[in-house]
Amino acid sequence: MADNKRHFIHNTDIGQNFLIDRGVVEFILKRSAPTAEDVVLEIGPGDGVLTRGLLSTPLKALYSVEVDERLREGLDKIAARDGRCTCFWGDAVQFDYVRALPEPPTKIIANLPYHITTPLMWAFLEQLVPAKTDYMLLMVQLESAERIASPAGHRECSPLGITVEAMGSAEIVRKIPPTAFNPQPRVNSALIEIKIEKNRVLANDRTWRGLLARSFTQRRKTLANNWAVGYSGSGVTRERAFEILAAHGLKPTARAEELTLDKWFALAEVPDFRLKNKNSGE
Numbered sequence: 001m002a003d004n005k006r007h008f009i010h011n012t013d014i015g016q017n018f019l020i021d022r023g024v025v026e027f028i029l030k031r032s033a034p035t036a037e038d039v040v041l042e043i044g045p046g047d048g049v050l051t052r053g054l055l056s057t058p059l060k061a062l063y064s065v066e067v068d069e070r071l072r073e074g075l076d077k078i079a080a081r082d083g084r085c086t087c088f089w090g091d092a093v094q095f096d097y098v099r100a101l102p103e104p105p106t107k108i109i110a111n112l113p114y115h116i117t118t119p120l121m122w123a124f125l126e127q128l129v130p131a132k133t134d135y136m137l138l139m140v141q142l143e144s145a146e147r148i149a150s151p152a153g154h155r156e157c158s159p160l161g162i163t164v165e166a167m168g169s170a171e172i173v174r175k176i177p178p179t180a181f182n183p184q185p186r187v188n189s190a191l192i193e194i195k196i197e198k199n200r201v202l203a204n205d206r207t208w209r210g211l212l213a214r215s216f217t218q219r220r221k222t223l224a225n226n227w228a229v230g231y232s233g234s235g236v237t238r239e240r241a242f243e244i245l246a247a248h249g250l251k252p253t254a255r256a257e258e259l260t261l262d263k264w265f266a267l268a269e270v271p272d273f274r275l276k277n278k279n280s281g282e
């Protein structure tokens with residue numbers, strides 16, 4: 001591994017900024033505190049710095065998903081030394097977690113490849129939260145962390161952040177400077193902690209996802225304009241949009257970023273916005 005490490009050429013196009021600050025690894029382990037009951041998923045184990053740290057805790061099993069085969073030798077050695085660790089190979093966004101993992105993870109603890117943060121988070125919410133996962137501690141770009149932790153009604157809020165808020169909580173627990181990584185990323189990073197407490201299948205609800213996606217299509221435009229475009233196939237005109245807004249105590253000029261979580265839940269009940277769920281038999 002040491003020899004590999006010396007000659008390894010990091011591919012920063014796929015987020016290969018490896019953690020070198022031991023203090024940050026220790027912080028992640030202390031904060032996430034895996035117990036003997038925890039099955040942990042790590043995305044992008046890389047050179048294994050966090051993987052080895054996680055294996056120093058009493059966790060029951062550790063599954064990791066890595067895309068870069070050049071890292072296979074080092075990761076195979078780690079797995080060979082500790083039977084609790086299994087590495088899967090492939091693209092973590094396309095990965096079929098439910099079928100491939102022997103057991104659903106209770107926790108996801110990872111230093112994510114930043115360029116795929118949003119699709120990965122949706123994959124976790126769609127596949128793993130309904131199965132078991134109720135805790136995530138993720139290293140992401142600071143800007144993404146701020147968006148995810150922004151509650152509905154806040155300028156920076158987003159469909160992903162609002163969905164996380166509806167399912168539990170998201171908190172930035174530590175900001176991390178570029179010097180914690182090799183090579184250093186051009187952006188600041190943050191550890192975001194997500195706790196799932198309710199609405200575990202919400203991310204699979206097509207009506208909810210469709211409403212948020214269509215409402216935020218052009219975030220500086222009014223909801224009436226976005227709905228008239230996004231729901232034109234369902235017959236939602238600007239006039240009908242004004243009626244829906246008025247019925248919910250909202251101004252005709254309301255924009256997606258102004259709505260509270262209660263309003264989103266109420267709007268998701270409006271028949272005009274209803275989309276059938278896959279496999280619902282409806």
Ligand SMILES: C[S@@+](CC[C@H](N)C(=O)[O-])C[C@H]1O[C@@H](n2cnc3c(N)ncnc32)[C@H](O)[C@@H]1O
Nearest residue numbers: 014018019044045046066067068091092111113
């Ligand atoms: C930020 S590095 C983290 C490496 C290591 N865990 C650490 O903390 O230093 C991100 C890792 O994700 C891997 N990666 C990038 N894209 C991926 C993808 N689509 N699926 C799985 N792993 C990916 C990279 O190869 C890299 O090892």
